Amino acid sequence: MNIPLIEIKKDKCNVCYACVRSCPVNAIQVKQNQDFPEINTDWCIGCGGCLNVCSPKAIVYRDSKETVKEILKSSAKVAAIVGPSISGEFDDITDYRKFVQMIRHLGFDYVNEVSFGVDIISQEYKKLFDDFKGKHYITSICPPIVSLIEKFHPELIDNLAPLSSPMIATAKVVHKIYGEDTKVIFIGPCIAAKNDIKNNKEWSEVDEVLTFVELRQLFEEFNIKENNLEFSDFDSPLGYKGSLFPISNGILQAADIDESLLTGKVTTAEGKSNILAAVGQFEQSIDYIKQNFNLFYCEGCLMGPGTSRGGKKFIRRTLVTEYANKRLCDFDLEDWKKNIKAFDAFDHTRGFQVNDQRLPEPTEDEIQEVLKVIGKADYDDNVGCEACGYKSCRDFAYSVSKGLAKPDMCITFSLKNKQEYIKALKKSNDDLAKIQNQLKQSEKIARNEQTKAKEASETITAMMQKLNAGVLIVDENLKIVQSNEGFINILGDEAREINEIIPGLVGADLKTLLPVQFYKMFSYVLTNNDDVLNRDVHFGEGLLNVSIFTIRKDKVVGAIVRDMFSPEVRSEEVINRVNDVIDENLSLVQQIGFILGEGAAKTEKMLNSIIESYKTKKK
Ligand code: SF4
Ligand code: SF4
Structure with missing residues (x-):
């Protein structure tokens, strides 16, 4: 799996965007519909600037400790090549020979100084600058600078000094001395080098890069402390003035390159804003500036992102110069010269690759x-x-x-939006409160109505129970909604038993309780909303008088069922029916009387007219 060099841990990020502000190439982006920043690894130049501005430590770089431990466990010989800024980092270790011994204790077979590689490469720079052929160069020692040019200023690629880094020069020396199969681990302040050794074939001389912070973590893990260790010096060849490399113009001093403001041909710049300005101005005005540029993204390698946080630049600088002075006191210059000569024939050139990441310009x-x-x-x-x-x-x-x-x-845009949002929220809260009040009112009314409905239903049920006749209410599925005792008595013992368990036979299917002709009458009334009144229907050996009527159209029908053989109904019915017969006879008699009365009048009228006409004829 390709683990990115830099990663943002979302669970730790507090979305302050300090990293967005710090990134020189806008590689940290906050996309639409996202809150958390993300790193565009294609754009990242590995400067590590974002690491130091993230207070919750949500930004981390790829850890190499496990790989290094694996290499140390293997049967291969392993060499540590140590960046000269180690003297600025380990101010808590009293003598540099102690940390050399501590590194050996981790399992390294050899411990060499990269400052020897600085000595070699600085000589190459001197040759390049002295042999001026009309072209000015930018030093290519600092990996983020190289990456910045390859990705965002590809037109300057030919101005990058075509020289290897001190780390690679040292690795070549180590391989030459200890054998090509020796594994090489670079220990330094730079995190971009972790990517360089993976991405560049020329850099495959180095197997892994360990930062000073990771080295400290390994010392802690293996409980390696200086107080119980003896001194041990670096393995030969030792570096000379190359140990000044962590200070930005150290590489120039290592090779006695002229830095004079009047006669020198090299300008040194360090730190993000100076670097961005320097590269921009080199691109636009190098024909006017007429200088080679010696550039370090960090404020010298002293302050690289792989060093411990909170280090003080000038204290580290002092530690580096003190260390260099101490080393130079009894330095064997002749031996050093011999060593430099021994590796003189190495090819220290390198190439670069355009990796243009620029986006089209907006209008x-x-x-x-x-x-x-x-x-x-x-x-x-x-x-x-x-x-x-x-x-x-x-x-x-x-x-x-x-x-x-x-x-x-944009803070003002987002504040304005927030204020508008708060206003809208307040309004919707007020509206909500009003709706809530209205709801409470309607709930109260509904509760009252429910109580009234319940009371009415209880009254009706009580009244229904008082009636002798059977009363029955069914729904559109012909299921009983309510029935009274009169109806249950008409149905008989079985219905009485069910009533014990389900009072009023609520929910019972009409089909199972009454013969089919009843069922059909109920269906008819439900479908046609046409009442069926006073219909006599045989039920077993008895006779029932049934009236079915609509209560709610298509939904609910009611029925009154009377047992015609019960004594109360029989006498009432006989009286009703005798009354009906008397009423009918009376009306018939009235009609006959009327017809007879009218007929007599007509006959009288006719007789009178015959007598009248007869009288007239006689005269
Ligand atoms: S600086 Fe750290 S906390 Fe702030 S946005 Fe970036 S990753 Fe998140
Ligand atoms: S390492 Fe440098 S280039 Fe990469 S994201 Fe962080 S600030 Fe940007």
């Missing part, structure tokens, strides 16, 4: 559109509060239009 309209969105259209867009991570509102708008940032990162 002015696109930038203006973003400025409008964030409410900065009428502002001086060349300044800004920098809270978003960009130097000016324009730079920020430029990145938003490239898709590298999102408007919410």
Whole structure:
């Protein structure tokens, strides 16, 4: 698996965007619909600047300790090649010979100084600068500088000094002395070197890179302390002035390259902002500047991202110079010269690869559109509060239009949005409170109505029970909704037993309780909403009088069932039916009387007219 060099642990990130602000190439991006920043590994130049600004330590670099432990466990001979800035890092170790011994105790067979490689490469630089052929160079010692040019200033690739790094020069020396199969671990302050040894074939001389911080962790893990160890010096060949390399112009002093402001041909710059300015101005105006540039991304290798956090630059610088002085006191210059000569024939050239990561430039309209969105259209867009991570509102708008940032990162835009959001939230809270009140009111009304409905239902049920006639209410599925005792008595013993368990036979299917002609009548009334009244139906050996009527159209029907053989119903029915017969006869008699009365009048009228006409004829 390809583990990225730098990673952001989301569970630790507090979304402060300090890393976004610190990244020189905008490799840390906050995409739309995301809060957490992400690292675009193709853009990252491995400067490690983001590590030091992340207070919750959410940004980590690839750990190499496990790989190193595996290598140390193997049967291969292993050499540690140690960057000269180790003297600035281990201010807590009294004598450099102690940390050499501590490294040996980890299992390394050889411990060599990279400052010897600095001595070799600085000579190469001297030759390159002295042999001026009209072209100016940028030193290629610092991995992030090389990466910056390969990815974001590819036009300058031919101006990178085509020389190997001191680390690779030292690894070649080690391989020459101890054999090609010797494993080589570089111990230094740089994290970008971890990627370089993986990505560049020329760098395969080094098997793994361990930072000073990782070295400290290994000492702790294996409980290696200086107080119970004897001195041990670095293995030969020893470095000379190369031990000044951690100070940015140390490489120049190592080879006595002229640094004079009047006659020198090299300008040294270090630190993020100086580097970005230097590379930009080299690109635009090198024909005017006419200098080689010696560039270090960090403030010298003293302050590299692989050193312990919180180190003080000038104290480290003093430690480095004190160490160099101590080493030079009884330095065997003749032996050193002999060693330099012995490795003189090595090829120290290297090449570079264009890896252009630049995005197409946004148009002015696109930038203006973003400025409008964030409410900065009428502002001086060349300044800004920098809270978003960009130097000016324009730079920020430029990145938003490239898709590298999102408007919410602008603090004023997001505050304005938040205020509007709070206002909207307050309004919706008020509305919600009103709705809640209304709901409470309607709930109260509903509860009252429910109580009333319950009371009414209880009253009706009680009234139903008082009636002699059977009363029955069924739903659209012909299931009983309610029935009274009169109905249950009509049905007989079985129904009475069911009633004991399910009072009122609620839910019982009508089909199972009554013969089919009843069922059909109920269906008819439900389907047609047409009442069936006073229908006599045989039920077993008895006779029932049934009236079925709609209570709720298509939904609920009611029925009154009377047992015609019960004594109360019989006498009542006989009286009703005798009354009906009397009423019917009376009406018939009335009709007959009327017809007879009318007929007599007509006959009288007719007789009178005959007599009248007869009288007339006689005359
Ligand atoms: S610096 Fe970056 S990674 Fe660290 S907490 Fe802030 S946003 Fe997260
Ligand atoms: S290491 Fe440097 S280039 Fe890479 S993300 Fe961090 S700040 Fe950006």
